[in-house]
Amino acid sequence: MKPLEVRNLTIQYLTYRGWVDVVSNVDLDIDDKTEILAVAGESGCGKTTLGLAIAGLLPPNARITSGYIKIYGKNTESSRVAVIFQDALTSLNPILTIGEQIAEIYVHHFSMTRSEALEEAKRKLSEVGLPDSYVNKYPHELSGGERQRALIAMAIALKPELIVADEPTTALDVTTQAKVLNMLRSIVKNQSIPMVYITHDLALVAHVADRVAIMYAGQVVEYRDKYSLFNKPLHPYTRALLDSLPRVDVEVRELLAIKGEPPLPGVFAKGCRFNPRCPQVFDKCLVEEPGLRAVDNGLVRCHLYA
Amino acid sequence: MHSDILVKTESLRKHYEVRSRLLKKIVGYVKAVDGVDLDVRKGEALGLVGESGSGKSTLGLLLAKLIEPTSGRYFFKGMDVTWSSPRILRGKIRVVFQDPYSALNPRLKIKDSLIEPLTTLKYNDREALERASEYLKLVGLSREHLEVYPHMLSGGQRQRVIIARALITEPEFIVLDEPTSMLDVSTQAQILELLKNIKEEKEITYLFITHNLAVARYISDTIAIMFAGQIMEIGDKNAIFTKPLHPYTRNLLSAYPSPDPLKPWQPELPEDTGNTGKRNEQGCKYANRCMFRRDVCFRSTPELIEVEKDHRVRCHLYRL
Numbered sequence: 001m002k003p004l005e006v007r008n009l010t011i012q013y014l015t016y017r018g019w020v021d022v023v024s025n026v027d028l029d030i031d032d033k034t035e036i037l038a039v040a041g042e043s044g045c046g047k048t049t050l051g052l053a054i055a056g057l058l059p060p061n062a063r064i065t066s067g068y069i070k071i072y073g074k075n076t077e078s079s080r081v082a083v084i085f086q087d088a089l090t091s092l093n094p095i096l097t098i099g100e101q102i103a104e105i106y107v108h109h110f111s112m113t114r115s116e117a118l119e120e121a122k123r124k125l126s127e128v129g130l131p132d133s134y135v136n137k138y139p140h141e142l143s144g145g146e147r148q149r150a151l152i153a154m155a156i157a158l159k160p161e162l163i164v165a166d167e168p169t170t171a172l173d174v175t176t177q178a179k180v181l182n183m184l185r186s187i188v189k190n191q192s193i194p195m196v197y198i199t200h201d202l203a204l205v206a207h208v209a210d211r212v213a214i215m216y217a218g219q220v221v222e223y224r225d226k227y228s229l230f231n232k233p234l235h236p237y238t239r240a241l242l243d244s245l246p247r248v249d250v251e252v253r254e255l256l257a258i259k260g261e262p263p264l265p266g267v268f269a270k271g272c273r274f275n276p277r278c279p280q281v282f283d284k285c286l287v288e289e290p291g292l293r294a295v296d297n298g299l300v301r302c303h304l305y306a
Numbered sequence: 307m308h309s310d311i312l313v314k315t316e317s318l319r320k321h322y323e324v325r326s327r328l329l330k331k332i333v334g335y336v337k338a339v340d341g342v343d344l345d346v347r348k349g350e351a352l353g354l355v356g357e358s359g360s361g362k363s364t365l366g367l368l369l370a371k372l373i374e375p376t377s378g379r380y381f382f383k384g385m386d387v388t389w390s391s392p393r394i395l396r397g398k399i400r401v402v403f404q405d406p407y408s409a410l411n412p413r414l415k416i417k418d419s420l421i422e423p424l425t426t427l428k429y430n431d432r433e434a435l436e437r438a439s440e441y442l443k444l445v446g447l448s449r450e451h452l453e454v455y456p457h458m459l460s461g462g463q464r465q466r467v468i469i470a471r472a473l474i475t476e477p478e479f480i481v482l483d484e485p486t487s488m489l490d491v492s493t494q495a496q497i498l499e500l501l502k503n504i505k506e507e508k509e510i511t512y513l514f515i516t517h518n519l520a521v522a523r524y525i526s527d528t529i530a531i532m533f534a535g536q537i538m539e540i541g542d543k544n545a546i547f548t549k550p551l552h553p554y555t556r557n558l559l560s561a562y563p564s565p566d567p568l569k570p571w572q573p574e575l576p577e578d579t580g581n582t583g584k585r586n587e588q589g590c591k592y593a594n595r596c597m598f599r600r601d602v603c604f605r606s607t608p609e610l611i612e613v614e615k616d617h618r619v620r621c622h623l624y625r626l
Binding site for chain 2: 042043173174175177178179182200202203204205206207226227230231240241242244245246247248249250251252254255256257258259261262
């Protein structure tokens, strides 16, 4: 059974404009227990909503209008999904020590005594590279990177079936970011906990992920393994994103910016949603919405590959 | 002093007092900027790179004359402006901040935000308005945007308005503090292109503050690497990226991934990194984390010395 199966998922939010599509007909899979699936895209593309849906944490003003999410064949309510958000300071309780917050999980779920649970918390902290003494520290005493580690320790404490990490290192400095991501990756590989890695940073995707889904305007527009995606991006949006990226490793003379702005949720162009910004747009794109087609061991949503 | 040097600082310092809670006694200082000697040539874009807490934004505020230094001197066009009122600079130095959502007054129409900096200069209303629409066009917006309010614009459009407002007084020097870090990559690329073109066209000098080395590599001519309030390495962009000298610069560069999965990402990182951890106060500030530290690093502070032409580094490894 697959760790994650998302089929034809459509999610709407109730806004002052009525119900609008935020995620439209998304299909995604994680086939392997040690796989990291990156969901990448710009703000407003629906990647965070998709992550919340997988974790079963959609807010009350959201509804799923089509499709389903299965985790090892079960629905989200009966599966264990851990979430790691960007902002660790708001995810941690400021008036409890790190140890108490982790121990709480063991007291509730495994009916351990408080001292047993604290011992277990120490073990978890050492797994994420924090010393034992940190069980007695409060969140404000930790640096940004340490807080994110503590959060990861909490996330893996319950032996989750799946981790959803939503921009886990965006608030961190580069040197700290590198360490935290390496640690997350080794947790996935060593403990066989698959991960959905949500980010806007394609350079990180290239190194952290195994497979990549590029989202635009609520849809998955390209879904392939990372080597083929970065080697030969197929969708014009993926190509444009990579061309607009400044790089550290090579001298870029000119950035090829994508013209225009990403659409607001629910206000999508007729036909292909990317057509107002696409450099390769042709007649068919303006009238007919492309489906996801299998191309070059992956899926692409573009009429160029019909 | 070379005539082509627009901005020059000599041991510029900004120390903030730390006071005790109860008696408000001074218990120490935060040395946000701790002895910066900087030359910015006319027409050059200087990329100031550092992690959070390195003091790069404070240095930006000092150079924009928005705060006063604790000590040191600041020359603008050869004139000592360290203690002079920012008013005498008459819009010759301008700033663009990171957050396009808080930099515009939500109750003012775009045209009113744009002409505001002109009110102290000699412009009548009609001229000011004409100028406003001219500068909107320059940043890729149009006349219609004069009459709208900030909430009707996207983040990228707002940042364009803010850039137009900075340019409208015809500055010679602009401090750009993380101007694209809140924008999406596609919008970031548009703004970076715009800034690069404006610089060529108007021969403006930039101090471009960023934590993103990739952005710095794209926009800058010269790069300065800042750590704990000091410049650790400064030099021509190509020298910094192809031949980084300071151990900190090398650590930073190794932490940046490339969007190419075939290029290995093997960050060489010391155990304790970042600017929030302990700093070495006596001697080199990076000594606690440096992989090449020796005894001398804890005893004496290295000077910023020129190792190659236009490539200076603050490290005992390169002492002649």
